[in-house]
Amino acid sequence: MVLRKFIISLNLAKTQLKDLSYGLENEKLNIFLTPEHGSFSAHDLTTQTSDFNYDxxxxxxxxxxxxxxxxxxxxxxxxxxxxxxxxxxxxxxxxxxxxxxxxxxxxxxxxxxxxxxxxxxxxxxxxxxxxxxxxxxxxxxxxxxxxxxxxxxxxxxxxxxxxxxxxxxxxxxxxRTKKLPLLKLWGRVLARLKSDGSRKLVWSLLTPDDFIKAGAEEADLPGVVDELITGAVEAKTVVIIYERSPGTTLVYLHAGSGRRADELLKPFAPQGDQHTSRATITNCSVIEAEKKIIDHLRAAIPPLEQ
Missing domain, CATH: 3.90.1640.10 (inorganic pyrophosphatase (n-terminal core))
Incomplete structure (x- = not known):
């Protein structure tokens, strides 16, 4: 998304422009200006930014x-x-x-x-x-x-x-219309499904290999979360813990009535709202991230009286 233009202005009061060309070198853009006579100096150039393209x-x-x-x-x-x-x-x-x-x-x-x-x-x-x-x-x-x-x-x-x-x-x-990759990914979520009934908490893990074998993409994760919410009707907190890359884990959390997703993930600098939030945990394996998240949630969510 381009929000505004960067404008380079050349003063032509002393001499006209004969030729303009440009080239890329070492991730730099070089602009070559050839005058009709004499030479240009740095004082002939000014820069500015345009107004934003959107209002x-x-x-x-x-x-x-x-x-x-x-x-x-x-x-x-x-x-x-x-x-x-x-x-x-x-x-x-x-x-x-x-x-x-x-x-x-x-x-x-x-x-x-x-x-x-x-x-x-x-x-x-x-x-x-x-x-x-x-x-x-x-x-x-x-x-x-x-x-x-x-x-x-x-x-x-x-x-x-x-x-x-x-x-x-x-x-x-x-x-009624579910893409095959989403269904395969959903199956892998179910295979690793865990729960804490006393806290109405359910969660599951996903790895990059799961996405490769299912032919799915990270964009399919919200759909998986929705399926888990629909299937786990008694759950008030649903969590998907996804190993995006070695050492980096993405956490999706949905909170039901009486709970706030953004508050439950607050120590992990979440993005989202009271219903659904996500956070990124770095410098640990997905298993370590799972323990960190679930231990925190168990401390934050009191068990229901039996």
Missing amino acids: LIITVDTPDLNSLGNLFHDNTEFFYQTTIINIDSAPNNEHFGQVNLVNFNLASTAETIMEFIEQIHPESLTPDVATSLYAALTVASKSFTSPQVTPLTLDKASRLVTMGARREEVVTHLF
């Missing part, structure tokens, strides 16, 4: 700017100089935008977006948009089984169907 940022389901990770940290000037519309439904949102569309009383951000569109331009709620919002509602509510689902959520879902949302298409793509 608006829209964030969705983002509790704070730090949760955007490198996207924010590598472009802090852009974020601080550009208007932000912050759309969320989570109570831990820090209202960091110039415009904050944050409604804690709604079960999902999809509902916030739907209400906003209905207020400013209801004609935009075409069948395609209604289908997208219905899909977002379905995912966020775990097929409308989440404790956060309210009568308003169900009413919005019903109205989206009335607007032309293709419910069967959403169900087919979300639940």
Whole structure:
């Protein structure tokens, strides 16, 4: 993503430019300027940066700017100089935008977006948009089984169907169509599944070899987490511990009702929100990372009374 241009200006008051060429050498760009007569000097050159190519940022389901990770940290000037519309439904949102569309009383951000569109331009709620919002509602509510689902959520879902949302298409793509690599990876997760029933905690390990044998990619991990959440209905904390490379382990954690994923992973500098967060642990093996994470979670989550 190119946010702005770097501009090099050459003063041509003394002489015109006869030729311009450039070349790459040792990771440096050399620009060769040939004048019509005389010579150019360093005083003839000035540099500046252009305005940003974008004048608006829209964030969705983002509790704070730090949760955007490198996207924010590598472009802090852009974020601080550009208007932000912050759309969320989570109570831990820090209202960091110039415009904050944050409604804690709604079960999902999809509902916030739907209400906003209905207020400013209801004609935009075409069948395609209604289908997208219905899909977002379905995912966020775990097929409308989440404790956060309210009568308003169900009413919005019903109205989206009335607007032309293709419910069967959403169900087919979300639940009836699973890519073979994802299913293979899911099988490897189940083969190593562990649990702590007294804390309603389940977890599993994955290695790079698992991804190679399954033909899967790291981008498939959220889908695996969703499958584990759906399958482990009694679990309130679901963890996938993935060895990204030797000495580097990625941790995905989903927290159910009454628990916060970002708080549970707080000692490990997580990115994410109260529902799902991820963290990276370095300088240890995946087995050592597993022990570190699970020991911490067992200390942070009190056992349920039997």
